[in-house]
Amino acid sequence: MNIWIVTTGSSDVQLQSDESWHDWYDRSSVKRNCENLPFKPTQILEDSDEPYRVAPRVLGKVYESQGEEVWQYLEFPLLRQFTTQLQSKRITKIYLLVTDQTEKFNEEREDRRCPYWQDTCELQPIFKRYFEEQEEFHNVELIPIYLSPEINKPGLDDWDHVLEIVRTAFSEEIKLEPDTVYVSHQAGTPAISSAVQFMSLARFGERVKFLVSNEYEKKPLPPIESSQYLKGIKFEQAKALLKNHDYAGVKLLINDYLNSETKILLDVAIQWNFAKFDEFVKTLLQHPDGNLVKKINDRTLQKNWWWTAYEEGYLAVVRLQQKNTVEAMFHSFRAVEGLIREWAVWKYKAQIRNSNPNQPRTLYFHKENINMSPELNYWFERFSNKTYSNVGLFGEPLFELLKASHSPGKWHNNSDIKTVAKITKEERNSTFHQLLGLEELELFAAWNTKNPKDWEKRVLSCLNFISGQSFDLSIECPLKEASLMFQVHKELEKVIAPNNLP
Structure with a gap:
């Protein structure tokens, strides 16, 4: 049994074109539900062939309103590379980490720079449809895991607090002991990426394989075995033990x-x-x-x-x-x-x-x-x-x-x-x-x-x-x-x- 843990971020779902965006966004109640803020798709390099990015929560609301029309314009640059890599790996469950900071940013949403708009929870229907349309994954169970900081706690860019959120989420949601755990951690905040790497290794050890991709060359790279990550983490821990003259602890870690x-x-x-x-x-x-x-x-x-x-x-x-x-x-x-x-x-x-x-x-x-x-x-x-x-x-x-x-x-x-x-x-x-x-x-x-x-x-x-x-x-x-x-x-x-x- 193999599973796949997927982090999500603003680069996971993109638009091939921005030509219809204003019609979609201005229709019905979408813009009103987004505080009437002037959200629009942007490119990393203007006037290029690159796809367009837009705040994930806003894109999710637009898809909810005009699903079929929007779907044909969607691009999945990272996911397409990873699903190609995993086609023959017999994945049985996909754990999708999505962010939802609704409770924390209850009064700051009138600023389009607020992290609330970068939450990926509204993209969940898009991800669900994407996997259903992949021949190798349409019968794979998709399990969302919500990363939701509380109102009086630090946000998802706080390294210590995010580690605790991810630790709790893994403990409560992932009950299996799979043979291999594939982890794609490039999306999301750096704090989330780091926490997912650490907790994957702490929980599953050498059963972990990390999926990495060169997004701009549109080319997947070979999965990284967990051994090198584990070695680096263990040596960092061993340094602290060595400084404290805990030689038995050092031996236990890295012998x-x-x-x-x-x-x-x-x-x-x-x-x-x-x-x-x-x-x-x-x-x-x-x-x-x-x-x-x-x-x-x-x-x-x-x-x-x-x-x-x-x-x-x-x-x-x-x-x-x-x-x-x-x-x-x-x-x-x-x-x-x-x-x-x-x-x-x-x-x-x-x-x-x-x-x-x-x-x-x-x-x-x-x-x-x-x-x-x-x-x-x-x-x-x-x-x-x-x-x-x-x-x-x-x-x-x-x-x-x-x-x-x-x-x-x-x-x-x-x-x-x-x-x-x-x-x-x-x-x-x-x-x-x-x-x-x-x-x-x-x-x-x-x-x-x-x-x-x-x-x-x-x-x-x-x-x-x-x-x-x-x-x-x-x-x-x-x-x-x-x-x-x-x-x-x-x-x-x-x-x-x-x-x-x-």
Whole structure:
């Protein structure tokens, strides 16, 4: 079963000649019913062989008054091309979209420029007769769909409102699930044409074929498969998702259109979004770009034990961009606390092990094979479990180990790490022990900052202090530049959103 959706406009029904127009228009009550306005046929190019155009509502009224006499002068330049194309397509239903703005333009009709006069609803009897006289279509059911804006709503040139009108019309009038949907959308306002294209694709997907014509050369063009339209729409949607770092959404939309290299990038981006940084790197190393792989290898060398914390920090920035402040708090604090844990393993490798079988993921510091400074010895005595003679590396003991391992001057001269150890740690505990949301200002206050820029720089400063690295704090979005994921994101933009700036 195949159907045809037809938009209609002022160019669909034309006149071969204007020689009898004044007699038709002045007869009976036609002119009076048209507010006595001086409607007359016009040509796009005067003194040419082109047919004449006249306001559709007026032409419909003239045909209603003098049907047979008018019929012999009518031309259907677009419809004739399309019906020729569809003669062997076994169309079972034709959905004819006609406009009727009677309710909206109830008081403006004394102006012949009023959109009311361009409505095509009065042409419906002409369309009905046209299809009845076509051998291939005379038994095809013709179903009119009226596009009628309400009096206090925008008209048919408003893109957003027309999309809603067409969406409602399609939902209420087209109940079938046909094999192929032919759509001729060239007639009508640009807003109607666009809405019909969009809703046809949204409703019927790859079953749609668009009919297009070169009206002036009087020559139909091959139907356009919906795949190219769908691809363009999906990529536009994917751009917005990519900008919001919704990589899973991008994959769902356009994965079938991507090459293997881009699919790898999309897969690793999804892993990164779940903070699966080891899998992120493992998969990324399969990418054929040697330069990209070298960057990954160089960053993830064993000596660079700190690299995952910078990914976690940038993930916090992304969550804030997504307005997810709770996760922004979680990932930013986790980046710092997690990096202290990685630092402890790196610095005190011989003293740290998983010594509690009931808590296999908890690391413990043991006072073995080490000459401890007075500060470190004080730390151990303060936090150690007297029964097991060890210190669990989480929470306050972890932060205090970092403090005890640095010279007093270095620690006290860094306001960023001091703030996190004294303020952020407590705010984090408070936040994650209550079932409440978190305002942006509360997030910034927890880090003793006032805005996103200062918050991000404080997070990066802490990571630099712990790792001993020197990623630039003075640039815009510094955590982005410190992240491997940003390189991946830029590569995805080249393919999916080449005109978007980072």
